[in-house]
Amino acid sequence: MARLSFYYSAMNAGKTTGLLQSAHNYRERGLTALVYLPAADTRAGQGVVRSRIGVECPAHTFDTHHDLYADIQSRGDADCVFVDEAQFLTPQQVLQLTRVCDELDIPVRAYGLRTDFRGEPFAGSAYLLAWADELHEVVTVCRSGQNATMSARLDRDGQRATTGEQVDVGYHYEPMSRKLFDLSRVSPVGQPEKG
Amino acid sequence: MARLSFYYSAMNAGKTTGLLQSAHNYRERGLTALVYLPAADTRAGQGVVRSRIGVECPAHTFDTHHDLYADIQSRGDADCVFVDEAQFLTPQQVLQLTRVCDELDIPVRAYGLRTDFRGEPFAGSAYLLAWADELHEVVTVCRSGQNATMSARLDRDGQRATTGEQVDVGYHYEPMSRKLFDLSRVSPVGQPEKG
Amino acid sequence: MARLSFYYSAMNAGKTTGLLQSAHNYRERGLTALVYLPAADTRAGQGVVRSRIGVECPAHTFDTHHDLYADIQSRGDADCVFVDEAQFLTPQQVLQLTRVCDELDIPVRAYGLRTDFRGEPFAGSAYLLAWADELHEVVTVCRSGQNATMSARLDRDGQRATTGEQVDVGYHYEPMSRKLFDLSRVSPVGQPEKG
C-alpha cells in the first residue's frame, strides 16, 4: 500500500533539496515523479522548484481551489507525487492526497514547515501531521548549536518580529531552537487574553 | 538539552503499556518518573494508569486549568515526566511542557491519539505534533492487516458512528487503516458544505 | 510489500513487552501472530515469552539449525511473525526471514540487543541491522539519566566484568549510556594488540 510521508522542518533546512534529490532518484530509475508547488510560490519563477544550494526542476502549480486527486488521476500512471511548500495545502487537499495513496496506490511525499513565525501550526501541516503514514524531520541547526525546530521572523535590522500576517516575504526567517524562539513570548497560545 | 517526545497512535495500540514500561525503567535505575493522567480519565480508578494487558501505576491527575509547569517545578527534581492520554492537554499545557524541557531541562514523554473518530486532530495533539522534538508512532494493526492509524467509533451493534461528541465512552473504538476508515465519509473536511 | 523490522535496544528496555503488546494487537483484530523464541532461552520456561512487567505468551522455539522460512511457510497463513531475543538468530536465519517478507509477503518483527557486554555486535543483530527495512530503537535510560544504548555485565558485587563468554546468565546486566560504558575500556576494537 502506498504511503503518505510528511518531511517537516524549520525554514532553510534543506527540504527542497531533499525533494529534488528524491525526484531525481525516481527519474534516474526510469520512473515517473510528479512535482507540485503552490502557485503563490514564485520565488524561483512560476512553476519552478529551486533549492538554496542551487538545484531546481519544473513543477506543476496549484492554488487552493485545485483538486489534486483529480489532477493526479488525470495525468495517468505516476510512480510518486512530491509536494513542496506543503504547509500551504488546504485540509481538503491533504484529504485528496490521502486518497491518492489509498485509492490510486501512488506514494506521496509532502515537504513543508510545521509552524509559522509565532509557532502556530499551518493548516495544511496540521492535517499532514494528523493523517500521514510517516513523519520525518529534516534536521537543521540553530545558531545556538541545538536543533532548530522553529522559524523566527526577523526584520531588516535583524530584530524579531512577533506580529503580522502568517505569510510575509518581506522578512527574513531564521531557523531557531524552541528555547531561543521562546513560545511564551510570541505564541498566541501563551497570551493570557487569548488562552 | 531535554527533549519533548510525542508517542502517538490509534486507540488500543499499546501506548499506555509503553508508558508504564518506560516509567518502570526509570525507577529501576533509581531515577524519578512523574506520571500524569487527565482527571477525567477514571477508567482504572481515579489517578491510576492501567494498560489493557494488565499492568498499572498510580498517577498525578490534572484538569484543563492545571498549570503543569508550576506543578512539575514544585515537585522538585524529576528525571522524566510522562503524560498519558495527552490528546486531552490544552494548547497552554503543551506550551507548559515545552518549558519543562527548555527551562527545567526535564525530558517529557507524552502518549496520545492523533485524531478522533471523525479524523479530526485533538487540540492537544495538534500542538504536540507541532512542537515536539521527537514524533514516534506506536504501530498497531487494522483487521485488514494494514497499519491502523485511525480510530473508528462503533456502536453496540458494531455499526460505524460518524456523528456525536468528540469524547464519548459509550462506544467501542477500533484501530483502523486510513483506507478502511474512509475520511471522505466521516471527516468534516470532506463535507462540501464545510469545505 | 511486507517489511522486516528490527526493534533493538539495551538489556531490560522493554523489548519483550513491546513484542507481547503487538502480538496481542494482532490477535485482538482476529489476525494470526506467530511468536518465536530461541530454544536456549528458558528463563520463563520452555517456549514461553515473558516480560519483566509480568505479561507472557507461548512461543515456538528454534535452535540454530532450524529453517525458519520452511517452518513459517508450513504453518499456513500468518499475518505477522515475531521473534524475541533475535540477536541469537544465525545470519542464515536472518536471510530466511527476509524471504518470509519478500516471498511469502508476511511482515516480520524481530526484537533484540545490538551488542554484547563488550560492545561487540551479535551475529544475528549485525545482519538484522544490515538487511531490515525498518530499524527502531526501544529507548531506555541509564542511571546517569542519559539514554542507555549499551549493556554492561556486572558480577555479584556489582563490579564490572569485561571478559568471558558472549552469553553468560550468571551475571547481572545493566543498561548503560555509551559514555559510562566506556568502549575504550572493554571493546576488543579498542585494544591496541587486537586493532
Next chain:
Amino acid sequence: MARLSFYYSAMNAGKTTGLLQSAHNYRERGLTALVYLPAADTRAGQGVVRSRIGVECPAHTFDTHHDLYADIQSRGDADCVFVDEAQFLTPQQVLQLTRVCDELDIPVRAYGLRTDFRGEPFAGSAYLLAWADELHEVVTVCRSGQNATMSARLDRDGQRATTGEQVDVGYHYEPMSRKLFDLSRVSPVGQPEKG
C-alpha cells in the same frame, strides 16, 4: 550530550547531497562544520565531496591509519563533524568517533552504505549500526518502484556481477529492492558450503 548519527542507504540515494546541505546549514548559522572523506575516494578530486546533483565542498581526507579523535581534537572547537563514505571507516575509527561525541561533546554525522554488492555489511557500517545513537535511512527507489535498500553491481553490459572484490569502481551500481537483489543468489550467507 552530543549524538552520533548514521545516515545509511543504498548507492546513489543522495547521502552526499544530505551531508552537503547539512554542513551548509551549520556554516550559514556561523557555526563550524568539519567534513571528512576517505583519501581513497578521489572521484571528485582529492579532498572534495561532490554530490551527483552538482554541489560540492572541500573535505579533510583520512586513511585507515588516521586517528580521527586526535585529528578533530587538534582542530579546536567544531560544532559538528561530517563523514562521507563512512562504510570505509575502520572499527577503531568508529570508536574514535564515539569518543568525539562522548568526550568532546561534538555531534558526528556519518553517511554511508550498509552493505556491499553481495549484501555483506561493510566493517565500518557494522560498527556504526551497532554504536550510533541515531540510525536514519536515506530512502531511495528501485526500478520496481519499491524502496531500494541494497546496491547491485552491474558490468558494462548491464549484467549482474556477483563475485569480486568488495570495492571495485570498474562497475556500475544500481540501488535495488531486497526482493530483486535476491540475497539467496549472491550472499555468502546463502551459500550452503559457507553456512
